[in-house]
Each structure stands twice: as C-alpha cells, then as structure tokens.
Amino acid sequence: MAPAEQPLRADARRNRDRILAAARDAFAESGFAVPLDDIAARAGVGPGTVYRHFPTKEALFQAVITARVTDLVTTARQHADAPDPGAAFFAFLAHLGAEGAAKRDTSDAMSVPGPLIADLHAAVAVLLARAQAAGAVRAEITVDDLFTLFKSLFLAAHESTDPGRAARLLTVLSDGLRPPR
Known part of the structure; x- marks a missing residue:
C-alpha cells in the first residue's frame, strides 16, 4: 500500500x-x-x-493535457443527450476546432494514448452515432476518421499565419461530414 x-x-x-x-x-x-x-x-x-x-517535461505535459482532454470529454458528454443530435455533434466539432486552432497542444494531447483519450473517443463516438442515426453525418465516417481529420486541420492551421484558415478549414470539414443531398 x-x-x-x-x-x-x-x-x-x-x-x-x-x-x-x-x-x-x-x-x-x-x-x-x-x-x-x-x-x-x-x-x-x-x-x-x-x-x-x-x-520530467513529459510529466508536466501529461498534467496539462489531462486537464485539457478532461474538459473536452466533459463538453462532449454534455452534448450527448441534446434533442438535436446533428446540431450537438457540429457544436462539439466547432468547440474542438476552436480549441485546437487556439492551442497548439490540442493535437499533441489527442495523440497521447491512454484511458483519457479512450474516454474522449467514446464520448465523441456517442455524438457521432446519434448524428449518423439522425441523418446529419455521413454513415461511413468513423471516430478515427474524425480524429485524423482534426489533427490534420490543427497542423494546417498552426503552419499558417492566416488567422482565418482554421475557421475556413473547419467549415469545409463540417460540410464534408454531412451526407450528400
């Protein structure tokens, strides 16, 4: 003990x-x-x-990202029972996109394996499944797809000096997640 x-x-x-x-x-x-x-x-x-x-720096980083990812998990779970699953899903994506665009360590945090990231994947999976069942998101999209797309979006936003780039890319990403008309 x-x-x-x-x-x-x-x-x-x-x-x-x-x-x-x-x-x-x-x-x-x-x-x-x-x-x-x-x-x-x-x-x-x-x-x-x-x-x-x-x-170690890793221990300090872990303390910081634990708080950051815990906040993301909480936010995702708060959207889980919203009456409009599509709106809830896209509201969370907008939150995650803003967080990642403003904070360079968000993509690093999303890459650290462990139970907290598994919790984030599970919370996002609930939002995604509800949005897909409501017809608001393409059926073939997976949680892993979303995380890959967001990591790419964050990288592109941080490599640019254009302050509007993250918002434009998030709009394109959101539009691409919607089923074709």
Missing part, C-alpha cells in the same frame, strides 16, 4: 499552480516543443522548482 501523499505547503501549492498555468500557456502556444526552462521563467521559478513538482 502506497503512503498517502502529504498536502503541499501553501508556497509549494502556489508554485505548482504557477507552473501549471505557465505550462498551459506555453504548451498552447508552442506545443510539446517548448523548453522546460521557458516554462520555469514564465512561472517565475527556477528549473529545479519545476523538477521538484514534475520530474
């Missing part, structure tokens, strides 16, 4: 919170490639303080 974790002192809690806030911003701007020293500087702490809380 593992010993219970001791609660952090107030100053250590504040440092941890500052590190997480700085990491959220840095990963959102630059993705996983951001140097840990940059995160420490943003948080106003030394690299040693970051390492006391997070032994």
Whole structure:
C-alpha cells in the first residue's frame, strides 16, 4: 500500500499552480516543443522548482493535457443527450476546432494514448452515432476518421499565419461530414 501523499505547503501549492498555468500557456502556444526552462521563467521559478513538482517535461505535459482532454470529454458528454443530435455533434466539432486552432497542444494531447483519450473517443463516438442515426453525418465516417481529420486541420492551421484558415478549414470539414443531398 502506497503512503498517502502529504498536502503541499501553501508556497509549494502556489508554485505548482504557477507552473501549471505557465505550462498551459506555453504548451498552447508552442506545443510539446517548448523548453522546460521557458516554462520555469514564465512561472517565475527556477528549473529545479519545476523538477521538484514534475520530474520530467513529459510529466508536466501529461498534467496539462489531462486537464485539457478532461474538459473536452466533459463538453462532449454534455452534448450527448441534446434533442438535436446533428446540431450537438457540429457544436462539439466547432468547440474542438476552436480549441485546437487556439492551442497548439490540442493535437499533441489527442495523440497521447491512454484511458483519457479512450474516454474522449467514446464520448465523441456517442455524438457521432446519434448524428449518423439522425441523418446529419455521413454513415461511413468513423471516430478515427474524425480524429485524423482534426489533427490534420490543427497542423494546417498552426503552419499558417492566416488567422482565418482554421475557421475556413473547419467549415469545409463540417460540410464534408454531412451526407450528400
């Protein structure tokens, strides 16, 4: 049996919170490639303080994306029982598209295997199945297709200096998911 974790002192809690806030911003701007020293500087702490809380950059990234993906799962589940399945599906896609366009680490987060990503796939699968049953989305589209399309959309949006590119690509993606008339 593992010993219970001791609660952090107030100053250590504040440092941890500052590190997480700085990491959220840095990963959102630059993705996983951001140097840990940059995160420490943003948080106003030394690299040693970051390492006391997070032994590796991967551990810090995992903490940040866990919160980000948990929020996406919650949002998807909130749409699951909407009276209009098509509108709910496309509202979630718009949310995911905006999140991914604004935060570079969203595509990285969607690529990290594990139970949380499985939860996100399952939550999106519910939205997709309901939208397909309502005739709002092509029947042949799979959850894996959606994640591949979104990762591509995020990559294209982040490689461009055109601020409208993500919205245009999301519109084309959404239109392409609808059944032909």
